[in-house]
Amino acid sequence: MADSSRAAPGGARTAGPRRATKAPRTKPAEVRRAELMAAAERLFLSQGVEATTVAQITRAAGVAKGSFYLQFTTRDELLSALRRRFLDDYLEELDAVVGEVPEDHHAARLAVWTAVTLSVFLDGAAQRGLLFAAPGDYAAPTPASPGGGNGAVERLTALLEAGARAGTWRLPAARATAVFLFHGLLGLLDDRAGVDREALEEAAMALVERLVLASD
């Protein structure tokens, strides 16, 4: 602030005792960014998003506070980046795996959609709560916010409609079913107290089948 009373910063290493090999202090932006995101993810998980400060993140990442702002303009931007990355990965996997199933195997596609969703949110369980805390975060893109929605429900809706058209199942409201199904699944994940993965997957699959394939 002052013209002439600015402190003279100093070097100061982070830690590391020797640096025998290389360990360049200066890393590619990509790497730094990834390290910060990883550190943040860990902290968000253990303390919650709100309780985590930029200082903690940089400390955990082993960089100075200022370095954070070399990668993100804002604490919030990090959050968005985390969200986006998680979603992108999820949707990418969804598309890849579902894409391998022949288009007219609707039931199989549904099973695969469910399995992938379950597995992604199981592994990234934490992200789920961390990144989609606000109600509406899973919501469909509305005219008001066309960027909304997360893609998963949209894909599922399309899948359900295709199956309905083909007569694989009968569904009065594909979109509502998709939403119900998606959230039901996530709820299951939230709730899994002492339930092992196997059992969880089995139960989930059964419920999905009941819901979609119900003869009624």
Next chain:
Amino acid sequence: MADSSRAAPGGARTAGPRRATKAPRTKPAEVRRAELMAAAERLFLSQGVEATTVAQITRAAGVAKGSFYLQFTTRDELLSALRRRFLDDYLEELDAVVGEVPEDHHAARLAVWTAVTLSVFLDGAAQRGLLFAAPGDYAAPTPASPGGGNGAVERLTALLEAGARAGTWRLPAARATAVFLFHGLLGLLDDRAGVDREALEEAAMALVERLVLASD
């Protein structure tokens, strides 16, 4: 902090000449507490929990900042109180309304459970996101956090099990079904973009029936 039904302290009223008409500055703790909670609820709804300060709450409630701490030891305590109250009201209504249906009318009980849940969360839609933001907030009481759980899933589980025992429906995993159903329902609420209440209730009911009454 005190009980609840305490007469408005007006010792000086009978004798003292001034302040004949004005409302008593000293209100029963219960009333103050309720006023603060109401103010907080309003603010949380319009601005979000994080963005609402104690100062704003007391201003809105028309009391001094210090008075807040006469009713709540902490800002967080207010949040808990709000949560607890919402849940208690919900569960109370659930018990009351479901209780009116004969014990052996399982399908009717399920329908009523659904209708009440839907209606409560529709009206208190906002609270939902405000008060149950963290993952696990709906979860069952675990050994780790025995205070967890919200009772709704537990009641639904019991209801589903009773119906299964009676043969009204067949369910391999009552608890999982209850969880799935509950979250699916909430998801539907989150997602309702331009859907009117009627349609929402109808769709929800249909889905619940499909899930539970599925012939399989």
Next chain:
Amino acid sequence: MADSSRAAPGGARTAGPRRATKAPRTKPAEVRRAELMAAAERLFLSQGVEATTVAQITRAAGVAKGSFYLQFTTRDELLSALRRRFLDDYLEELDAVVGEVPEDHHAARLAVWTAVTLSVFLDGAAQRGLLFAAPGDYAAPTPASPGGGNGAVERLTALLEAGARAGTWRLPAARATAVFLFHGLLGLLDDRAGVDREALEEAAMALVERLVLASD
């Protein structure tokens, strides 16, 4: 920031060993404000405006940092307040003292204007540089910023015009003369190296007379 990880502040006195008499920790806003302004003025004087931090000001005023923001919404607001107060005082004195001289004693009015200006800026010498650092701070109110100007030049211009109309002096451009005179005076103040007050006033007066009463 976090919902539940806020630090619990503590009391902590400022200093004062005993507090035998009264010294209420809680002072009227007016007083606190004045104390902060006084402290700021002192610091601005010795270190410059830019180099002075809010922390320094509150420390000097013997209050906690937060107390600053009870009186000023912003560091800049303090600056404005300081400016405004200085100007108001100056103009008030100008009006009061000049007002005592009969309206048609133009030369006397000019002398009084000069004396007051000199004395005010001598005593508040520092403010001058502190508060009117930006070029244009003394400027006339323009159509663009009608609030601009400091009033002193305007008053002087009117005074000079009156004298010209009365034939006390002849002036081709009253406004320009006023501006020139005002800044010349301030320059003198800036420059006074080892010159005592008496001498300064005498020299200033002589110059003003030369400039305005020049027979030419």
Next chain:
Amino acid sequence: MADSSRAAPGGARTAGPRRATKAPRTKPAEVRRAELMAAAERLFLSQGVEATTVAQITRAAGVAKGSFYLQFTTRDELLSALRRRFLDDYLEELDAVVGEVPEDHHAARLAVWTAVTLSVFLDGAAQRGLLFAAPGDYAAPTPASPGGGNGAVERLTALLEAGARAGTWRLPAARATAVFLFHGLLGLLDDRAGVDREALEEAAMALVERLVLASD
């Protein structure tokens, strides 16, 4: 840091095949310094000194941040350099132009001094406020700060004294008059609201004459 006229280092140019056309990355220190100063001047003008960061300056100059510190040890040093350069140019022109007037034409010398000062500060108007913001920046070198002073007042003082000795005018206090005159002039520049250059110069000249040549 080096001299100034150094051939563009192009040792590799004759042999190496690449970079045949592009400008040399390595420029003489003088040039770099000048480019940085130019960029800084531009930014200071448009945003203010305080608001301009080293990063902005280097970006505008098309060099890396680190290169700044190859030319200036400090941000403040750049400011000094800018100040010094402006003053040097001004004084140089003053000496050159005034020097062309015969030594005994005191009135003419004064007129020329005024014209040059006016013109320099009119063109470099902005620098004025940017570089001489602090009070005392125009002041005479004092025993306390012997580096102070800007030379202009000193030259004017000498000029006025010479004229007084020659009887061209009578001045009780040459130094005070010089200071008054100099600041009066600058004030005029500051104040010029909608006044064109011509009119400004005319008014200034008239005031200077009144002040110095006053019959009194």
Next chain:
DNA sequence: TATGAATGAGTTTTCATTCAT
């Protein structure tokens, strides 16, 4: 010489909580 990633002290501002009246 040139680079720009990295540093970290320092700044303003916010706000839960306390406590003297």
Next chain:
DNA sequence: AATGAATGAAAACTCATTCAT
């Protein structure tokens, strides 16, 4: 019980300066 001035511990973000490459 009620008040609201006072507190001070953070938090987010900036930026002059350094230094390994």
